Amino acid sequence: MKEVFVKYRLVLPLSLWLLIFLVLPYVFILTQSFLASDNFGQVIYDFNIDSYSKFFTNSLYYTTLLRTLFIAVVVATTCVFLSIPLAYFIAFRVKKYKTILYALIVLPFWMSYIVRAYAWKIILGQNGILNSFMMYVGITEEPLEFLLYSNFSVVICLVHIFTPFVAIPIYTAFEQIPKALVEASKDLGAGSWTTLWKVILPLGLPGIISGGTFALVLTMGDFLTPVLLGGPDTLFISNIVQNLFGTSNDKPMGSAVGILMLILILILLEYSGHMERKYASFKSKSY
Amino acid sequence: MKMYLKIALASCAIVFFSCEKRGSENTNTKEKKDFKGATLNILCWEGYADEQFTKSFEEEFGVKVKGTYFGSSDELVSKLQSGGGSSYDIVSPSSDVAGYLVKAGLVDPVDPSKISGWDNLSPLLKNMQDVVKDGQVYGMPFTWGPDYLVYNADVIQDEPTSWDIFFDPQYRGKVAIWDDISNIYLMGQVLGMDKEDPSVLYNMTEDQLALAKAKLIDLKPQLRKYWATAGELDNLFKNGEVVMAVGWPITPATLNRQGMNIKSTIPKEGATGWIDRLMIVKGSENAELAQLWLDYISKPQNMAKVAEVTTYSIANPNAAKHMSEELQKLTYINDMDYYHENLNFWQPVPNRKRYNEVWSEVKNAN
């Protein structure tokens, strides 16, 4: 009997905290998304679904969402392509300095987000390091303009920021593949590529999916890189949310966009979780 | 051991926090020295809390003046709506939202009798009725100026006469405009909508908005970046990313001090302009100190310093005697009608939400 009280007492502070400062705020923006606002953004308590119907009728909102999704796919795919050789190398080729190399991928994971965006800004600028280097060496005569303030710079920066997020689960998945299996494949005469393609990648798929989803979801929620490195054509769905809560000041609309974004992300997470489990069970069946 | 250290540090931090709070509570008394240790928080456009003119106020009252900059009128409104009163004491709204702040009850009236420079302030600005309610005045005229064409005179030798130069293929990717709905006003001017009635820009029909939007989309290939703050624009010029932009006088002022050759002009289609006031936020913890700031900054010698930092036109013409001849010319202080004849001053936009949406649509268009 006493233990019952103990356990509830242990979780009570956390539960209360999360209720007040996390669950209720979410409930509140869900409510707010069904309210209206006047021309100066003052919220009016008048129930309606205008914000949602606007989302699906004004191309501003749904095309931005689709374009963000597209860029997120590009970022996630690039991250996966960069992570595979890295994870493969550390998991299967390195024996001695594994921990050090692993720490090497983990470390940039913790490097300040804003500082990394800043670094790309000074690297890619018109008079930046890359342009001045290329002109110094003589590769180009004029600075390349597309490098900064474009979708290109946004993608580069996001790939740079999220690659460690992707590499870690892929590495973990590769590490779990029994080395004997890889050896066996090679003993049976399969080349490195065949082994990679037929054995390692299928078995590492759960890690690839979970890493890719990380990058996808994080890109969808990013709003600072587009602001700092994007050009006149760069607008992410998160920027719309950010603006609706700031410069354009329409909180109900902003809440609706945020809620729809959330729903899309939950679907993505659910689907990828499902896929992960599917391929994970294939893995356990196979041996 | 480390843990203990951390807990010790944490408790220090908590003590520190509570001390700070106590400091700001007892500022309601009237004696000068009682303000000691208080912080006057000003939420304003860039340059309005520059240390060149905050220093002597800080020294006189033993307080700190802290400026937080906002990047658009809507950002200001949004910050005040989400409980700004407890965070800020003074705001500097422009003519497009000043009336709203009064109507929405977000600001308190000012007391002209306690503002020593009040009688000398430009009557034209003082007599505007948009910030008067029930016979009380809610704002002190502060500065005004244009959103005009700023260009790098080393690259563009001849003074541009028309906004059309923004569309010149020669300058593709070399133009910057402000990340703000005022671009819609500008395109309205470029399209000649305000020829008969200046207020058309602020009350466009859907058709007119569509025209302005199409024009802004045409402009997109020419653009390098939408600048969000004056400082960002300065940098775009400095790094050679752009050669012309829509900007405020503070940009040539800042850059020319750094040895650049930046000029500005009001093209033949005209330019929009803004009138900024200082207002006291409702529920300000330092209302009295805020009133003292208004008094301080209204004085000619201090207004002159504001002009020096920003090269905006200032509300007190008596400041002229504290300004260099060049600065007097730049700020039209002896010809206060000049801007009033040449600029279309921002007005409240009844359909502001739609304007904001159109502006996002422009950014979204490919």
Added chain:
Amino acid sequence: MITQFKSGLVPVAALAVITFLYFPLIIIVLYSFNADSVSAFPIQSYSLGWYSVMLQNDSLLAAVKNSITVAIVATTLALIVGLPAAYAMHKYDFLGKKTLERIVLMPITLPGIVTGVAMLSFFPLVGVRLSLTAVTIGHITFLSAIMITQLLARFKQLDPFLEQAGYDLGARPLRVFFVVIIPNVKTAIIGAVLLCLVLSMDEIPVTFFLIARENTLPIEIYGMMRRGITPEVNAISTLVFTVSAIAILLSIRLTEQNQKIPK
């Protein structure tokens, strides 16, 4: 010959990726010693100038102080709230456990911007005005999630017999918790605390919306970037990077040591 080439390709590719990951960091460190204010190639001369400029930038220093304060207070409270809850979630079954587990993960899985605007809209209604206090509350919320996931993982590795032994010797639950459990997960706690401190110092999406007039370090740097490039950002970044790298390496080492102890 061909196989050799193939097997050489992997290390080269891996090296290229590592270079890509580290290149910007090296640039930042290198250019923090650049004497010039323009970040161009090659560096003409080196100096510590930007470090002294940094030390004179009052608002930057204030931001560092704010960030450290928020991080320490938020981490401490996240630990106080998170540790007992993680233990209960590990040890007991209770009503709503599944729901709680899902909610705890929300601040980690859902985009920070939505959490940020939700808090921005709701906090003023319960009397939390936008300020560093609001920022701290926001941080505690997501840090407690980090704390719980980290600690739960460690609790799962705990030898159940150890705890049982405590009870068998007649100790009361609270005593078992403090005498048996805590010492055994001590390193995990320190690791989680370091992690939380670093994460809090770098948090942007939630902070961005809850901040009023006093900035945390990342928001201050963001502001500096918007106002223009100032090379003292290189200097402060180098310092932040060095400190957080040390914290993280320490945290990795502690978790490793930790795994060795029970064996």
